[in-house]
Amino acid sequence: AIAIAALTTTSLSAQxxxxxxxxxxxxxxxxxxxxxxxxxSRPGAKGRVIFGDVVPFGKVWRTGANSTTKxxxxxxxxxxxxxxxxxxxxxxxxxxKDSWELMLYKDLTLGGDVAEYKKENEVLRFTVKxxxxxxxxxxxxxxxxxxxxxxANVELSWEKTRVAFKVTADIDTKIMKTIES
Numbered sequence: 613a614i615a616i617a618a619l620t621t622t623s624l625s626a627q628x629x630x631x632x633x634x635x636x637x638x639x640x641x642x643x644x645x646x647x648x649x650x651x652x653s654r655p656g657a658k659g660r661v662i663f664g665d666v667v668p669f670g671k672v673w674r675t676g677a678n679s680t681t682k683x684x685x686x687x688x689x690x691x692x693x694x695x696x697x698x699x700x701x702x703x704x705x706x707x708x709k710d711s712w713e714l715m716l717y718k719d720l721t722l723g724g725d726v727a728e729y730k731k732e733n734e735v736l737r738f739t740v741k742x743x744x745x746x747x748x749x750x751x752x753x754x755x756x757x758x759x760x761x762x763x764a765n766v767e768l769s770w771e772k773t774r775v776a777f778k779v780t781a782d783i784d785t786k787i788m789k790t791i792e793s
Contacts, residue, residue: 634677641756643764644781646686646698650766653678654751662771663707673727675714675768676752677706679723682767690780691716691737701735705768705775711739712775738777745772791792 634653641648655677660666667673675681680702702717704726704772716735722728752770762783767776 620789626681636678637754639754639756641759641764643756643759643761643779644687644689644783645786647684648686648756648764648766648779649684650682650703650754650756652676652681652703652754654753655770656751657748657771662767663773664709667707669708670706672729673705673707674722674724674726675703676754677724678719681754682720682721685779687781687786691782692734692740692777694736694738696736704729706743710741712742713737713739714775714777740777742773742775743755745769745774748772749774778790 617784619781624753632653634655635720637650637652637654639650668676668775673720677708681704683703684700685698689698696716700720702720704715704717706713706715715737717729717733718735719730719733722733748771749769752768755767756764757767757776763778763780765776765778767774
């Protein structure tokens with residue numbers, strides 16, 4: 613009887629599924645002539661002060677939870693006016709009160725172990741200004757907004773803070789080459 617109870621308990625616990633505390637989100641947005649895809653985990657504020665406490669100012673943050681937040685550009689783009697080749701990059705940040713540094717990182721295996729962060733693995737580092745939100749965002753979110761045929765803003769929002777960066781693509785040259793060929 614004890615053996616049957618042990619097997620039943622083991623079998624039930626192996627089948628039990630519980631929600632992840634920081635659930636995985638994949639966002640795929642059609643942009644220009646391809647897509648922008650973001651894969652990240654979404655931590656919750658849970659009554660905590662986030663920026664300046666849970667996420668310290670002036671230190672590298674993995675920009676989400678769990679593993680590396682990944683952003684994929686399906687074509688060559690400009691990020692805040694800087695050339696970025698098509699591909700997948702880790703998205704890291706250094707939050708501060710008055711500005712944020714955002715970094716596209718080529719090592720996708722770093723995850724949350726930012727103690728191993730190496731500046732030489734950066735593809736791009738740029739600075740943006742945060743904006744204060746009037747309403748609280750409980751769960752960290754990344755969104756692609758203000759989409760036109762050649763530009764979009766990638767927005768990071770959590771607690772009462774939003775930062776955004778502009779992505780642009782030169783579609784006219786590509787379309788003209790296709791027409792000419």
